[in-house]
Amino acid sequence: MTPESKIKVGVLGATGTVGQRFIALLAEHPYFVLHALGASSRSAGKQYPQAVLWKQTSPIPASVRDMVVNECKPEFFKECSVVFSGLDAEVAGDIEAAFRSAELVVFSNAKNFRRDPTVPLIVPLVNSSHFAMVPQQRTLHNPPLKCGFILTNANCSTTGVVVPLAALEKAFGPLESCIITTMQAISGAGYPGVPSLDIIDNIVPYISGEEEKMEWETLKILGGITENDNAEKCFDMHSRHPLRISASCNRVPVVEGHTECVSVRFARRPPPSPQQVREALAAYTSDAYALGCPSAPRHTIFVHEEPDRPQPRLDRDYQKGAGVSVGRIRQCKVLDIKFTVLANNVAIGAATSSILNAELAVIKGYVS
Amino acid sequence: MTPESKIKVGVLGATGTVGQRFIALLAEHPYFVLHALGASSRSAGKQYPQAVLWKQTSPIPASVRDMVVNECKPEFFKECSVVFSGLDAEVAGDIEAAFRSAELVVFSNAKNFRRDPTVPLIVPLVNSSHFAMVPQQRTLHNPPLKCGFILTNANCSTTGVVVPLAALEKAFGPLESCIITTMQAISGAGYPGVPSLDIIDNIVPYISGEEEKMEWETLKILGGITENDNAEKCFDMHSRHPLRISASCNRVPVVEGHTECVSVRFARRPPPSPQQVREALAAYTSDAYALGCPSAPRHTIFVHEEPDRPQPRLDRDYQKGAGVSVGRIRQCKVLDIKFTVLANNVAIGAATSSILNAELAVIKGYVS
Amino acid sequence: MTPESKIKVGVLGATGTVGQRFIALLAEHPYFVLHALGASSRSAGKQYPQAVLWKQTSPIPASVRDMVVNECKPEFFKECSVVFSGLDAEVAGDIEAAFRSAELVVFSNAKNFRRDPTVPLIVPLVNSSHFAMVPQQRTLHNPPLKCGFILTNANCSTTGVVVPLAALEKAFGPLESCIITTMQAISGAGYPGVPSLDIIDNIVPYISGEEEKMEWETLKILGGITENDNAEKCFDMHSRHPLRISASCNRVPVVEGHTECVSVRFARRPPPSPQQVREALAAYTSDAYALGCPSAPRHTIFVHEEPDRPQPRLDRDYQKGAGVSVGRIRQCKVLDIKFTVLANNVAIGAATSSILNAELAVIKGYVS
Amino acid sequence: MTPESKIKVGVLGATGTVGQRFIALLAEHPYFVLHALGASSRSAGKQYPQAVLWKQTSPIPASVRDMVVNECKPEFFKECSVVFSGLDAEVAGDIEAAFRSAELVVFSNAKNFRRDPTVPLIVPLVNSSHFAMVPQQRTLHNPPLKCGFILTNANCSTTGVVVPLAALEKAFGPLESCIITTMQAISGAGYPGVPSLDIIDNIVPYISGEEEKMEWETLKILGGITENDNAEKCFDMHSRHPLRISASCNRVPVVEGHTECVSVRFARRPPPSPQQVREALAAYTSDAYALGCPSAPRHTIFVHEEPDRPQPRLDRDYQKGAGVSVGRIRQCKVLDIKFTVLANNVAIGAATSSILNAELAVIKGYVS
The missing domain is CATH 3.30.360.10 (Dihydrodipicolinate Reductase; domain 2)
Structure with missing residues (x-):
């Protein structure tokens, strides 16, 4: 099953190493369209090329050249169903939880939730069965979540x-x-x-x-x-x-x-x-x-x-x-x-795994 | 016990990586004085600086600047009691055996004799007790050797x-x-x-x-x-x-x-x-x-x-x-x-170990 | 003008660094189809994967996996109109001349003919006008060549x-x-x-x-x-x-x-x-x-x-x-x-330049 | 002329890259003895080995193992005649000026005073004649200095x-x-x-x-x-x-x-x-x-x-x-x-030049 129209997604930590990789991978993705970028308050308000120290071997994709970076707050990602987080562990915990509470699906590269007993830690080439924990994660929220959850990939x-x-x-x-x-x-x-x-x-x-x-x-x-x-x-x-x-x-x-x-x-x-x-x-x-x-x-x-x-x-x-x-x-x-x-380590070891997890989530019906 | 006068030594494979290191280490050694250099026929007859592609971070020692390289034949090392061999395994076997037969003590970095049942394989920081095998190695020669033996260090x-x-x-x-x-x-x-x-x-x-x-x-x-x-x-x-x-x-x-x-x-x-x-x-x-x-x-x-x-x-x-x-x-x-x-790897892992083994040999009375 | 059917080409020095790059670039070329591989007599007779120490970051193209390497003699390249030469300078001179004499067009990376007064030295992003020397190069041959010529790219x-x-x-x-x-x-x-x-x-x-x-x-x-x-x-x-x-x-x-x-x-x-x-x-x-x-x-x-x-x-x-x-x-x-x-240096500085020169030759009508 | 007894010296920026090099070079210097260490307030009060991330290939000299790091204030360097400064340009200006005012001789690696019209910029292998500017530098101070001056080496x-x-x-x-x-x-x-x-x-x-x-x-x-x-x-x-x-x-x-x-x-x-x-x-x-x-x-x-x-x-x-x-x-x-x-760059290009300048200063009578 593939989505009928592309799903709007955001990238948190968009100026960082993993964030840059997300942007490069999402530039031409069959399921997802990059809609919003989040970074620290230092970058917020700037156009992406001005905010980032781009270190990829391919140029900044045309689709993000004119995008303005926001702070990592759910209010700036209202039209997105999904966010990919390349945030540092120092800030990832609170921000990712806030996005979940706002009913977004969060695919995280940070370590913060990996040991959480209701957050799946999924290597997409290995244990997609762990998506089965998602419903329980949602019900623990008060009130229970309808869409939002956090899913991490591994170190x-x-x-x-x-x-x-x-x-x-x-x-x-x-x-x-x-x-x-x-x-x-x-x-x-x-x-x-x-x-x-x-x-x-x-x-x-x-x-x-x-x-x-x-x-x-x-x-x-x-x-x-x-x-x-x-x-x-x-x-x-x-x-x-x-x-x-x-x-x-x-x-x-x-x-x-x-x-x-x-x-x-x-x-x-x-x-x-x-x-x-x-x-x-x-x-x-x-x-x-x-x-x-x-x-x-x-x-x-x-x-x-x-x-x-x-x-x-x-x-x-x-x-x-x-x-x-x-x-x-x-x-x-x-x-x-x-x-x-x-x-x-930067492909299957990081951004590619998050994106594969998101693809699995779509196919398995966890993202709508 | 330290030697009363310095012992004359040679270096086999003098132009190679290990040979260069032997030369640098022997330039000011309290027991040994470098007396002869051996290398391939291509180098023989040349002064050492002309024969070598010197790759050490210290200059070629003054004491070898005027030495002429010989072929690796015992006749050119008659005044030496000891040779240090940095020869490649392709040629080390025959040459080292010939020097032993000529009653020289051979300290080898090559692998050729490491598995020989009468050749000690000595890491000088570990098993100097294996010198005890030297007499038996000498007696196996026909006629039995008085001075010569081969001793290897490890990979x-x-x-x-x-x-x-x-x-x-x-x-x-x-x-x-x-x-x-x-x-x-x-x-x-x-x-x-x-x-x-x-x-x-x-x-x-x-x-x-x-x-x-x-x-x-x-x-x-x-x-x-x-x-x-x-x-x-x-x-x-x-x-x-x-x-x-x-x-x-x-x-x-x-x-x-x-x-x-x-x-x-x-x-x-x-x-x-x-x-x-x-x-x-x-x-x-x-x-x-x-x-x-x-x-x-x-x-x-x-x-x-x-x-x-x-x-x-x-x-x-x-x-x-x-x-x-x-x-x-x-x-x-x-x-x-x-x-x-x-x-x-180039000090204790190679040349320094051979030299320590030679120092042990002197102290233990295996070199005279 | 693009060719109606693909032009059969060979690679000389196919196992070397530049030759490997030619093969990778020619695997899906709109003008050319790789038809024959030449290397030293040591490689001749072997299937390409057995002959080469492949050092590219992409796998050996499927199209050459079953090709057998020949010696660099024109008789093995009769069906080719063009050869790309990644030969070393030690052997490139005679071989490339022989291919020219056999009426093949030779695009060479070697230095041998760069100083030849009738061989164009063309950097395809710069001096394609030097193709004008080709007719004179052909006429100097006895008998004059109809198709063959040598063209080099630069260091x-x-x-x-x-x-x-x-x-x-x-x-x-x-x-x-x-x-x-x-x-x-x-x-x-x-x-x-x-x-x-x-x-x-x-x-x-x-x-x-x-x-x-x-x-x-x-x-x-x-x-x-x-x-x-x-x-x-x-x-x-x-x-x-x-x-x-x-x-x-x-x-x-x-x-x-x-x-x-x-x-x-x-x-x-x-x-x-x-x-x-x-x-x-x-x-x-x-x-x-x-x-x-x-x-x-x-x-x-x-x-x-x-x-x-x-x-x-x-x-x-x-x-x-x-x-x-x-x-x-x-x-x-x-x-x-x-x-x-x-x-x-390995793209525009070597193989890509040769291929661009060959594309120019096709467009300008020097290859048929 | 060499000093009769060793001159007590300090190092400013003692935990930085250049500072570490000063310490290594001063450990056994014939003219100077290391007496005081200065660094940022973060390091002050700690023993040197606890304050530094030592990155030299030789161990921390025994003579500084027990020294306590001070802030870079002249009051902690009263017994020193000379300080060697490896301070960063962000802080070097004010600190070095303060030490000069306190009648210390400052040998600086920072760029701050290099363009000062009365501060010599001396590469000790080149222009020791520029020491001649020192008296004028001293007289510009109010009141004129008897001992203190600043001298920089080059980038x-x-x-x-x-x-x-x-x-x-x-x-x-x-x-x-x-x-x-x-x-x-x-x-x-x-x-x-x-x-x-x-x-x-x-x-x-x-x-x-x-x-x-x-x-x-x-x-x-x-x-x-x-x-x-x-x-x-x-x-x-x-x-x-x-x-x-x-x-x-x-x-x-x-x-x-x-x-x-x-x-x-x-x-x-x-x-x-x-x-x-x-x-x-x-x-x-x-x-x-x-x-x-x-x-x-x-x-x-x-x-x-x-x-x-x-x-x-x-x-x-x-x-x-x-x-x-x-x-x-x-x-x-x-x-x-x-x-x-x-x-x-870290020897003659930095610390060694400062020390040579200090040696010149002693020989020429600018340090007593």
Whole structure:
């Protein structure tokens, strides 16, 4: 099902890194038409080109050249049904809640609501079933909401790894443990982000809060939804099959594309062979693609056979960065299987995931 | 014991990356004096500055400016007792064997003899006890050698990780398993080495043969020496306590300094706490330092407390790159403890280790 | 005029850097269809994917996946009318001449024929009038050629600067002198090209032969064609208005996009103002665009107003790299006007220029 | 003349990039002993290691580990005779003036007083004769100062080029014009400075205010001091031989070391040959070295003969970065001679110059 007429949408945090990406992606979208831009009071009142320090490799789309930036208040977005939020965590909480209360659907990249027990944390290539929590989120509001809800996507490094993990669980049953070491691109930190003196000819072996996010978010995404005796839904955090995850996060001098080395152990003994894993990953299809989301990649996971791939510079733009690349699938002498994942942190790791989530919401009837 | 007069030494592969480093380190060494240089026939007969594409940040030492390069044949090194070999693996095997046969002591950086059952593979900050294999190596020669033997140091990425692993085993008993992800500097590949088009704004998630080296060499280094019924010594490959090691090796756009993320599981239950690990690593002292090797670092392992260290650009030159840095010591949710190691691949990971091994050989009486 | 049916073309040096780019550009070309691939004897007989180390960010086009690579001999290209040559200078001379003799039209990126007095050196955004030399080139052959000729494009750094210089001469008359300092991307050196140890955290202030090329090629391109008393045409090397050019070429750690700082002095006094220069550059239209070449950029020169543009990472892909960016137009206290140029060295600086030249040749009737 | 006992000095802006460098250089200085540290009120009261984000490759010197940071007020520096200022321009003006009023000698890296008509702008390898302005500066104060004065060093990119220019003028008489294109390291912008997203795989062809500084400062430094009819001294800005300078400044992805391409035209006709220039530059000796400054480099200008030098990574640390490297000396087809300069922007381009100026001040008797 596709919308009969295009849905008017807004972008919050429109001058930021993720906001710019939203604008580039929404410039020619089959479902959505960009109608309003929100940013800080410093930018409000300015035409977009005057308000933004545009850092995309494509020019500012013609459709927004004359748009005036507003403050991030629902009153300026009355004609929109949906907003995409690229707001910083410092301000995202209150603003996104206000937009929900005003009956807008909010697709957020911020971390603020990811741990909320009624907010779905959806990686669109993985767990679209978590939309089922939306009705409960609406009813908790007083009065209950008819249209509004908040839905978040995952941290960029979580998104990369959770796609192949979901594919493995689908094919071979629950995972038992997973050790991940990331090599994350500088664009993951936004702008101005990482000072060049910290990262040229260097590695920073630490990203504040990142390891905790990966270890926690993965459980919410890979877990299911259960109901208690009062028919209340809750995210089960993969609790039926406890999954231990250990992440080590590093910043590397790469502009775009997070590379992650992953080792996993399966509950099932014996575990699958590398070749079985290869086939299962290549065969995995996302709900988003099956349901016809226009931004969904045909290859959810592209499996590389060459020994030295994936590489961020060569592979990050494949399918416009909407899929995930996996290579070097082989046995791990400590756990069972190890492999290397590459995900485009600014595409599937951020704005593209929000837009896919919005496409899913339209198709599933959560946006009207 | 230090030598009464300086020992004459040669450098094989003198024009290569490791050879240049040997020359820089030997320019003012308290034990050794550089006496002869060997390289390929293409360089032979030329004065050193004409033969070399010097890529060090310090100028060519005055003492070698007028030296003429010879071919790598023992007849040109008759006055030397010791040679340091920075030869490529393609040619190192035959040449190093010929020098040993000619009663020279060969300290090699090449991989050719690392798996030889009578050649010690010594990381000087770890297993100087493996010198005990030298007499047996000499007796296998026909006729038995009086002076000559070959001793290798480890691969640069092995060296970084094996130092803290040895410290942990010394303090807490045998390790059971270890997962390592490396982020290796381009200088580890020599010159011309990695093409810039492959590594600027990029990661290459593969280094040919590197993971196998790390997984095998670590066992030889951390293992002991046993004797069979015929009183023959052999390296036990840590077989009394099987140790599983899984390595994933990546090339990153860093000039110098290999960073490695390590998770370990101890045989002992409960395992030590992060604080105990911190203290044990900081307290570890190498034999090389205890015995007075002039190039040994005072801090075998420097333990960083800041959450974002060690970093290659800031920490690789501490103690002239002769020690190892460890930081981010914390619990691992899958194994027991995880941490980040930094080792200077061209110093302790290559030339400095050979020179420390030679200093140990002098002190222990294996070089006269 | 566009061809009624697509013209069959071949690529020489198909596995190299420029050859790969030709293949990517020709995959969906409105005039040309890729019919044959040539490379060294080492690659001949292999299917293209097995012969090539593909380093483009897009996958190998489906249309060449099953093509077999041949040696670079005309007998294997009999059905082609045109070949695009990405051959190295070491072999390009003889091979390209052989293809011309076999009546093929050769569009070459190599330097071998650039100084040939009957071979046009055409930057398609500048001097398409030099096609007029083709008939004379054909008649010098014995017997005279009916179809075959060789046409070269310029060195990548020449191409960047000659476009705005041509625009300035068109608007304001002859230039008198020009000082250029380049900051050239590593991709300009092909693969493996520049060793990473030479260029990460570094500048190499020298590129062999590059300054001479820039100083000489610019004169041939900006100059006209004169006739002597025997009605023989010759390139006049801008001799009616001697133009002094001084170039300093540097390699910088940028993947793609040559940046050049240019100062010029005009013959005309007083010289134009910066604003007049700005307008003249923005107004300049290439013959290639005016004649309808499908690969010609709408903006031959994009003039940036922001003080910190053009930048290679942000601007190199604008118009698929087919145009040239100019910014920072301002007065020079020594000469008259100075500005900064950015040109994509692998697009307009190499393969795109050859293809534009071929499009011009079709439109002008030199290819049938 | 060297001081009998060490002179107590302070560092203003002690936590910043230049301040850290001052501290590293002063840790073992033969003339000076570090006695007090000044920084912003945010840092005041903290021990230095707690106040600073130390980014040097050597550890914090033991001598400052226990020092407490003060605010930048003269009352906290009463025992010091000298302060080295690494303050930002936003605050340097008032603070440095206050220290001068309190009879301290201020060696400043900030731009605030560089254009002051009684403040010498001294590149210690060039124009130590400008100390002659100090008495007049003191007398302008009310009441006249006995000890205090302010002396600045030049902008980092000016320093690099002015040394060979001074050597050329000394040997061959006045220059008439000079065109300079710089490729400047990120460390020139301090910390956090240049965002990594702006500079990895990129060039920024603009540095705010930099070209104006280079064009103006060079004239003050290379010019002399004249006296008017009232016996008042003034800097003549090279006015007896007008010198036109045109600079184009670029930021490049290099950590340390500014590279500059320079073309010059001499007033004298015919101009010197490249070989004469080579010899003159190599022969140039600074007053600072001749007078015995302990930090002065033996080779004021190191002249490289290899065609591809100087390179920042290989040459920036020669002589601890206190000298200047020049290479590629050759004819310029537009002006007379062109060459490439490399200067370490954080050493001779900043802190080392201040310290050399202070050494000169001691030797010349301006500090007691």
